Amino acid sequence: DTAVSQTPKYLVTQMGNDKSIKCEQNLGHDTMYWYKQDSKKFLKIMFSYNNKELIINETVPNRFSPKSPDKAHLNLHINSLELGDSAVYFCASSPETYPNTDTQYFGPGTRLTVL
């Protein structure tokens, strides 16, 4: 009965590879997010989708491409991985509609290490 789940939990890969992180929420929420937490623990929003539509796209390299096949899933695909992409990536969802979002429910995070 996990609310927001992410797979994998850990991802170790070589520079230049392409990888995906999956996120699913079973809360029936319309809005989903991807956040990146860097080595200094600073959390920053990357993308937000509302009902499968991209509504927030921060200044993120276009090697990062989110995909929402349905409103319960928001996947993150990363091309040509670089050392600086090493971080913890969090998925979140919210029951409210953009821009009036209140509570956000976070997944457990995916720790990506690029060697």
Add this chain to the structure above:
Amino acid sequence: KQEVTQIPAALSVPEGENLVLNCSFTDSAIYNLQWFRQDPGKGLTSLLLIQSSQREQTSGRLNASLDKSSGRSTLYIAASQPGDSATYLCAVTRGGKLIFGQGTELSVKP
């Protein structure tokens, strides 16, 4: 550009102490302010949410205040316990986005 700052970056206290964590933000046009808790290797858990029209919220031993005009919020933890050890993150919501501070790492010693 909205910036959120948390002071101190780290705090170590003996069990039983009352403590205050501070958060400041540069733009008062916020929708709400939230305090989160993050345990090592885990996701974030929302502790308290204060709407922009509210001044404070309480939950158990936690009390959060909001002063929009001065751009400040505090999280007060009463009678701290070792189980309170975690990183506490403050975040403001603006334009549908959560903007986070860098957190205060709290350690409560038995």
